[in-house]
Amino acid sequence: MQLGLIGLGKMGGNMRERLRRAGHEVVGFDRNPDVADVRTLPALVKALDAPRVVWVMVPAGDPTRETVAKLAELLEPGDLVIDGGNSRFTDDFENAKLLGDKKIGYVDCGVSGGVWGLENGYGLMCGGDKKWVAKAMPIFDALRPEGPRDEGFVHAGKVGAGHYTKMVHNGIEYGLMAAYAEGYELLEKKDIVTDVPGAFKAWSRGTVVRSWLLDLMVDALEENPHLDDVSDYTNDSGEGRWTVEEAIALSVPMPVISASLFARFASRQSSSPTMQAVAALRGQFGGHEVMTIAEGEKLRQGDVPPAPAKKAAATKGASRRSATKQASKRASATASKANVGAAKKAAASGRASSTTATDMADTARGQKRAAKKTATKA
Secondary structure (H helix, E strand, C coil): CEEEEECCCHHHHHHHHHHHHCCCEEEEECCCCCCCCECCHHHHHHHCCCCCEEEECCCCCHHHHHHHHHHHHHCCCCCEEEECCCCCHHHHHHHHHHHHCCCCEEEEEEEECHHHHHHHCCEEEEECCHHHHHHCHHHHHHHCCCCCHHHCEEEEECCCHHHHHHHHHHHHHHHHHHHHHHHHHHHHHCCCCCCHHHHHHHCCCCCCCCCHHHHHHHHHHHHCCCCCCCCCCCCCCCHHHHHHHHHHHCCCCCHHHHHHHHHHHHHCCCCCHHHHHHHHHHHHHHCCCCCCHHHHHHHHCCCCCCCCCCCHHHHHHHHHHHHHHHHHHHHHHHHHHHHHHHHHHHHHHCCCCCHHHHHHHHHHHHHHHHHHHHHHHC
């Protein structure tokens, strides 16, 4: 089968090679002339026999929308466009309408497999009319992993369903990666665990957490056991955000995926405004030390900075809190003594003691009175 393939980057280039190995004729176009088979989009369309199938594999957003718009002017009725990038599913509605007005078919196809897809095959998730999906099935069968079709391919539903399914897939991926990563940190921090890469490798057979992601984690740790000089700065390509947005729109609780997305945001901050505010608040209500950024950095590196000079107000506040604490202790002791006396009296009269129910309330009231009294004196 013939296929026009636009975008020959890390995935597109490997997809072209896999299709050619399967015996398909692929005409590729890319802005990089060193990898392209033709120099222009018109030349790509001209090189294909009608009815044509053109697969778009370029970055999501404007690059994809602009490419589809150009194809709408170049292709003919009966041709088919497949968007295999990571487009937002809402873009599919507009693309399908634009092409449909010219009687050109449209299929959205989420693709998973990364740089390993050339050898292992790609997981494919399609959306669109059944006749258009059937038209491209030889291409899908060549790209998917070997084995039963339904274990590597799904016609998920209407236009947009393919990219929607891939969006959710990537959201789940965020959560899985974060879970493995948190487990790594905990194992790495514990002094009795001396073989963290080995621990992950031992999970790769026979355990409920085994997966391809786990295998990749094992590979990464065997290459660099302590992840030396690996930056924690982590980007996101959009699907995680869209997944959380859909969860909000549809009232679906999604705490794990949401937290993993926010963790990526946190990784990009040299200092966290959120935690700066928390530190300031701890200083206000609890008198806890508020460090400078430089002092915090020293602590991160294992150095203990000298205690900063306390301001007069902080000293006064600490004294006040100390006095309040002592007063609270005295009030608690008084309340407890009273309760013990009440209990003895109840035992002598044969009545049930009520002190169990009132211990905490009495203590709290005593603490409150003592704190108020101490504050008034200060």
